[in-house]
Amino acid sequence: MDDSPLLTVEDLSTEIHTSRGPFKAVDGVSFTVRPGEMFGIVGESGSGKSVLGRTVMGLYTSGPTMTVTGKVVLDGTDVHALTAAGRRRLWRSDVGMVFQDPATALNPVKKIGRHLTEGMRGLSRTAARTRAEELLRLVGIPEPRRRLGQYPHELSGGMRQRVVIAIALAGEPSLLIADEPTTALDVTVQKQILDLLGRLQAELGTAIVLISHNLAVVAGRADRVAVMYAGRLAELAPAAALFAGPRHPYTEALLASVPRLADPPHSPLQAIDGAPPDMAAPPPGCRFAPRCRYASDACETSPALVADHGHAYACHHPVSSIGGA
Amino acid sequence: MSDILVAARPSGRWWGAALAVAGLAVFGLSVTILAGDGWTQAAAVVAGLAAAYLGLNAAGRALFGGGFDLMFWLCAGWLVLLVGAAVAAPVLPLGEHQDIVRTLGTPGMAVPDLSTSHPLGTNNFGLDQLARVVHGARSSLVVSLGAVAIGMVVGGTVGIAAGYFRRGADAGVGVLTNALLAVPPLILLIALGTVLEPNLRNIAVALSLLAIPSMIRMARASTMAFAQREFVVAAEAIGASRWRIMTRELLPNVLLPLASYGMVMVSVLIVAEASLSFLGLGVQPPAPSWGNMIAEGEENDAFTRYPHIVLVPGITLFLTVFAFNLIGEKARKRWDPRQAKL
Amino acid sequence: MAGTGTTHLRPGERVLSVEDLVVEFPVGRGRTVHAVSGISFDLLDGETLGILGESGCGKSSAGRAVMQLPPPTAGSVKLNGTELTGLGRSALRDSRRKMQMILQNPVAALNPRRKVADLVAEGPAVWGGKPDRSRIEAALEAVGLDPATVWDRRPHELSGGQCQRVCIARALLLDPRVLICDEPVSSLDVSVQAQILNLLESTRARLGLSMIFIAHDLAVVKNVSDRIMVMYLGKICEVVPSGALAGSALHPYTRLLLASVPDAPQGDAEPENTELPSPMAPPTGCRFRTRCPLATDLCAKEEPNLRQTTDGHHVACHMV
Numbered sequence: 001m002d003d004s005p006l007l008t009v010e011d012l013s014t015e016i017h018t019s020r021g022p023f024k025a026v027d028g029v030s031f032t033v034r035p036g037e038m039f040g041i042v043g044e045s046g047s048g049k050s051v052l053g054r055t056v057m058g059l060y061t062s063g064p065t066m067t068v069t070g071k072v073v074l075d076g077t078d079v080h081a082l083t084a085a086g087r088r089r090l091w092r093s094d095v096g097m098v099f100q101d102p103a104t105a106l107n108p109v110k111k112i113g114r115h116l117t118e119g120m121r122g123l124s125r126t127a128a129r130t131r132a133e134e135l136l137r138l139v140g141i142p143e144p145r146r147r148l149g150q151y152p153h154e155l156s157g158g159m160r161q162r163v164v165i166a167i168a169l170a171g172e173p174s175l176l177i178a179d180e181p182t183t184a185l186d187v188t189v190q191k192q193i194l195d196l197l198g199r200l201q202a203e204l205g206t207a208i209v210l211i212s213h214n215l216a217v218v219a220g221r222a223d224r225v226a227v228m229y230a231g232r233l234a235e236l237a238p239a240a241a242l243f244a245g246p247r248h249p250y251t252e253a254l255l256a257s258v259p260r261l262a263d264p265p266h267s268p269l270q271a272i273d274g275a276p277p278d279m280a281a282p283p284p285g286c287r288f289a290p291r292c293r294y295a296s297d298a299c300e301t302s303p304a305l306v307a308d309h310g311h312a313y314a315c316h317h318p319v320s321s322i323g324g325a
Numbered sequence: 326m327s328d329i330l331v332a333a334r335p336s337g338r339w340w341g342a343a344l345a346v347a348g349l350a351v352f353g354l355s356v357t358i359l360a361g362d363g364w365t366q367a368a369a370v371v372a373g374l375a376a377a378y379l380g381l382n383a384a385g386r387a388l389f390g391g392g393f394d395l396m397f398w399l400c401a402g403w404l405v406l407l408v409g410a411a412v413a414a415p416v417l418p419l420g421e422h423q424d425i426v427r428t429l430g431t432p433g434m435a436v437p438d439l440s441t442s443h444p445l446g447t448n449n450f451g452l453d454q455l456a457r458v459v460h461g462a463r464s465s466l467v468v469s470l471g472a473v474a475i476g477m478v479v480g481g482t483v484g485i486a487a488g489y490f491r492r493g494a495d496a497g498v499g500v501l502t503n504a505l506l507a508v509p510p511l512i513l514l515i516a517l518g519t520v521l522e523p524n525l526r527n528i529a530v531a532l533s534l535l536a537i538p539s540m541i542r543m544a545r546a547s548t549m550a551f552a553q554r555e556f557v558v559a560a561e562a563i564g565a566s567r568w569r570i571m572t573r574e575l576l577p578n579v580l581l582p583l584a585s586y587g588m589v590m591v592s593v594l595i596v597a598e599a600s601l602s603f604l605g606l607g608v609q610p611p612a613p614s615w616g617n618m619i620a621e622g623e624e625n626d627a628f629t630r631y632p633h634i635v636l637v638p639g640i641t642l643f644l645t646v647f648a649f650n651l652i653g654e655k656a657r658k659r660w661d662p663r664q665a666k667l
Numbered sequence: 668m669a670g671t672g673t674t675h676l677r678p679g680e681r682v683l684s685v686e687d688l689v690v691e692f693p694v695g696r697g698r699t700v701h702a703v704s705g706i707s708f709d710l711l712d713g714e715t716l717g718i719l720g721e722s723g724c725g726k727s728s729a730g731r732a733v734m735q736l737p738p739p740t741a742g743s744v745k746l747n748g749t750e751l752t753g754l755g756r757s758a759l760r761d762s763r764r765k766m767q768m769i770l771q772n773p774v775a776a777l778n779p780r781r782k783v784a785d786l787v788a789e790g791p792a793v794w795g796g797k798p799d800r801s802r803i804e805a806a807l808e809a810v811g812l813d814p815a816t817v818w819d820r821r822p823h824e825l826s827g828g829q830c831q832r833v834c835i836a837r838a839l840l841l842d843p844r845v846l847i848c849d850e851p852v853s854s855l856d857v858s859v860q861a862q863i864l865n866l867l868e869s870t871r872a873r874l875g876l877s878m879i880f881i882a883h884d885l886a887v888v889k890n891v892s893d894r895i896m897v898m899y900l901g902k903i904c905e906v907v908p909s910g911a912l913a914g915s916a917l918h919p920y921t922r923l924l925l926a927s928v929p930d931a932p933q934g935d936a937e938p939e940n941t942e943l944p945s946p947m948a949p950p951t952g953c954r955f956r957t958r959c960p961l962a963t964d965l966c967a968k969e970e971p972n973l974r975q976t977t978d979g980h981h982v983a984c985h986m987v
Binding site: 194217257 | 721722826827828829856857858859860861862864865868883884885886887889890891892893909910912913923924925926927928929930942943
């Protein structure tokens with residue numbers, strides 16, 4: 001695997017202006033994604049993970065409703081230095097996006113075939129249809145030729161999400177950003193979509209940024225995982241290391257609070273006190289400090305993200321140094 | 326970035342205030358000094374007002390944040406002024422508004438002149454136009470607000486019941502509202518106007534027939550939107566009776582969209598009342614109403630020679646309807662259950 | 668009887684017993700959604716029954732039909748031996764006090780225009796006695812809320828977890844015997860879910876409540892339940908003691924659910940048939956046969972009945 005990164009995000013902040021004043025949905029986030037890598041971003045609602053995904057994509061740019069600072073470089077191109085036309089060119093060929101709800105991501109009055117062929121340039125009608133059929137076969141849709149003539153409502157939720165993925169793959173992108181791709185789907189379908197993403201990553205060498213609120217979704221699939229809390233990166237590490245030995249107290253607490261199938265019934269859960277902060281008035285210093293059992297006076301200043309053998313965390317009291325966990 | 330925002334505030338405030346002052350100065354000078362110079366004066370007045378508006382809006386935004394809307398406050402100010410004047414009309418030092426015996430010595434068709442005792446001029450009987458507009462506002466507002474109040478009570482009750490019970494009640498109410506909406510409103514009013522004695526109460530009742538069907542629809546649609554919400558199911562699960570659910574759970578939520586719709590409806594009914602009076606079926610002269618004041622412009626070709634006869638009540642009507650509409654629209658957007666998140 | 672059987676029902680004293688529950692909704696043009704098609708279950712004193720299934724399996728409709736919100740199309744619901752179906756309006760309202768419901772979206776379950784204190788006091792107020800301040804404060808404290816802080820707040824000023832606590836406090840103030848929880852944590856933040864699950868568990872133990880816990884998350888259902896009923900397209904597939912769910916589940920659908928847990932090992936990438944048949948025209952025989960890897964002709968002809976395999980474990984399948 002080539003070691004030079006495909007995507008570099010540097011000190012990225014997205015400040016959203018609301019009637020109640022501005023707030024930073026994403027606050028100084030930096031990370032890189034290597035070619036062909038599956039990169040997981042985990043966070044709760046309001047953690048800024050979706051805003052981050054859309055800002056990286058260039059869907060969110062500076063304007064009257066928000067201010068973006070920092071840098072997003074994809075394959076040598078600074079996404080936020082592009083013109084609107086340049087960004088559209090980028091979306092057509094270099095980066096694809098898979099949204100949370102496949103029901104709203106497709107236009108109900110357009111047939112599947114048109115959805116797929118629309119973005120293709122310089123192809124004859126028949127060539128485009130052949131290519132569309134290939135794409136549907138690639139994402140595991142049975143009878144692709146018949147599906148081309150169908151409308152979105154004739155497909156089940158799982159099939160629609162496969163179509164959305166096929167559309168994102170049409171330009172043979174080097175990066176796919178999947179924002180909660182399985183949240184709106186049923187449990188049995190969710191697993192298949194995740195397996196499909198894993199297969200595409202392996203077969204096509206597409207790098208995938210998989211955004212989810214569910215730790216289990218990224219576990220076992222992502223190569224590296226970033227944990228977000230209240231707009232900032234709490235921890236960033238190879239998946240195996242993160243799940244085996246989390247260093248940030250938030251990650252540790254989150255892993256401990258989720259019920260496991262292997263535990264006996266009625267086992268008490270280790271809950272995290274409190275609720276995620278109001279982003280319009282976040283706590284000073286470490287955002288997790290008010291809910292953290294290791295918090296001390298030092299936590300009134302924001303901890304920097306420090307790397308320890310490729311395992312980065314932003315905490316004054318990383319878990320193993322206290323001997324906890 | 327936040328530093329730039331903070332820095333931007335005071336400069337926006339001073340810049341806006343300066344523009345506003347300049348605009349008002351242009352306006353004042355053009356009214357006083359350029360008096361009589363037709364188009365030049367009109368252009369200067371408009372330019373001055375526009376500059377003042379933009380300046381005040383910018384200053385307001387800098388002071389109170391981006392949500393500040395000067396037009397809203399101007400409309401609200403106009404309505405407060407109008408309602409205040411209408412309520413206080415009997416004690417205000419106004420000229421004579423309806424007793425033509427007492428205006429025998431006053432010149433008729435006097436042109437508006439702010440320096441005289443008839444700032445908005447007089448009509449052909451010498452009655453003071455300002456006094457007539459203010460007293461006319463009394464009847465216009467009493468009639469339209471009364472009609473909307475009747476519409477909200479009747480339409481709200483029927484609409485909530487229909488939206489909550491659905492089935493038979495809903496079907497019956499649907500037929501009724503569709504039938505009422507199918508009758509051309511002016512024909513309905515003319516028919517009622519010929520049968521009923523034209524006093525304020527009867528006019529209000531007649532106009533409420535225009536308000537009721539749409540009020541029913543609004544209340545029914547809001548009720549149905551809220552009845553789907555989980556808090557209504559939760560109340561049923563506690564064992565709340567249907568009456569309690571309608572009055573305690575649904576009514577407070579339906580009331581706000583209904584009231585904001587009522588604001589828009591007031592403006593429709595002010596026009597309807599004016600039309601009725603214009604046709605001679607509403608408020609009877611010499612008692613003033615905006616409709617019959619406008620109708621005076623018809624007689625003897627008065628409008629072409631003395632445009633103020635029509636313009637004074639006409640502009641008042643326009644401003645009032647505009648203000649009710651704008652505020653109602655803003656309130657509706659704020660309270661519409663289909664847009665409300667919580 | 669062409670239902671899914673009743674072998675799993677237990678004799679003797681039961682808080683709640685539901686037999687042959689059918690819920691159907693007309694959807695216009697003469698079509699009917701068969702949400703629940705003849706299911707039976709019972710609940711012992713202090714027991715928690717988990718109902719597990721995907722969206723559209725009828726688990727929520729079943730929970731609401733037990734509450735008579737709306738009453739089921741057919742079947743019997745007995746609470747402490749009293750038949751609830753066919754009760755008059757006021758008798759029904761009275762019986763609802765004994766069963767309380769916790770809904771999926773706690774913010775939507777609270778009237779946005781009212782304050783926390785009024786919302787919690789609503790239950791007793793409906794029954795004619797506005798509770799005194801100390802009782803409301805005690806109820807708020809019991810669910811981990813500080814009465815002084817939340818007393819005058821409105822729902823939108825609280826977090827989702829706090830709203831769910833308010834809902835629980837409101838339900839408990841009516842002193843119910845049965846608590847029906849319909850996906851009570853699925854709309855909450857991950858870090859808050861454990862708080863609410865622990866609260867429900869400790870409350871149940873403290874008050875000796877019986878509970879029906881409806882959810883789609885296997886690990887969550889397993890954590891709170893004593894027995895688990897797996898539903899598919901309006902029918903019961905399997906009733907299993909929760910300790911045995913992960914290890915000895917038998918029904919092919921339960922096994923599919925277990926294999927679909929996202930962190931389960933990556934499976935065969937080729938999609939099997941995942942199309943959920945329309946609940947307006949469910950398949951004949953076994954409803955799961957269109958997606959079942961074991962299906963035979965028998966499954967299309969004959970509907971399997973629940974039968975006992977080991978003590979307390981019942982499965983409705985011809986092939987296992």
